[in-house]
Amino acid sequence: MFEDGDDDEDDDGFRGIMAILPIRLLGDPVLRKKAQAVNKVGAEEKALLRDMIETMIAAEGIGLAANQVGVLKRIIVFRQGEQVRGLINPRIIKRSSEQEVNPEGCLSIPNVQGDVKRHAQIVVSGRNKEGKTVQYSCEGRVAHCVQHEIDHLDGKLFIDRVVPDTLCWVVHETNKETGEEETKFIPTTVEQVEATFARRREKAYVPQPSETT
Ligand code: NI
Numbered sequence: 654m655f656e657d658g659d660d661d662e663d664d665d666g667f668r669g670i671m672a673i674l675p676i677r678l679l680g681d682p683v684l685r686k687k688a689q690a691v692n693k694v695g696a697e698e699k700a701l702l703r704d705m706i707e708t709m710i711a712a713e714g715i716g717l718a719a720n721q722v723g724v725l726k727r728i729i730v731f732r733q734g735e736q737v738r739g740l741i742n743p744r745i746i747k748r749s750s751e752q753e754v755n756p757e758g759c760l761s762i763p764n765v766q767g768d769v770k771r772h773a774q775i776v777v778s779g780r781n782k783e784g785k786t787v788q789y790s791c792e793g794r795v796a797h798c799v800q801h802e803i804d805h806l807d808g809k810l811f812i813d814r815v816v817p818d819t820l821c822w823v824v825h826e827t828n829k830e831t832g833e834e835e836t837k838f839i840p841t842t843v844e845q846v847e848a849t850f851a852r853r854r855e856k857a858y859v860p861q862p863s864e865t866t
Pocket of ligand 1: 805
């Protein structure tokens, strides 16, 4: 069934040094690879789960998959109400025939949003950080999020499933007249988004000229 961890060591799972991991952006090949099943929930997996939770919270995200931090292991984290859940080897064991459309974004494709149609209700099963088998019923945005994160583990991104003509850049601006923060939605295409992130990546790889020479 499950391995009972060493209680003293296990604690609440949040002891020790946590780390915010860099999030991989669209165009990074790791986002297009299939993550591998985790056979044993060891210290490394527990630490990764903890770091992924911290990374998601720091980025103000609602979900994160291991591919997004460059690790090809089937591990996801997500928010459900006040709870932050972590699942190892997540698997959808029930799905409603009813589907619904919700806007989605992704920490690996910042400032981009688009509608995606997914199962309205699901039950997801997997192992938690203690290696114990758990299952969660999810609906609405949370169900969307879990399906989105499991897609990541299979190398799929929400832009692959986006409802045509709903993809847009989300731009936050200050209105010069009123001084108020405004959010603008500028229509775009998958091709434009991919090209923009490709340019961003190229720039990031240019070595910075030394300031002292
Ligand atoms: Ni995502």
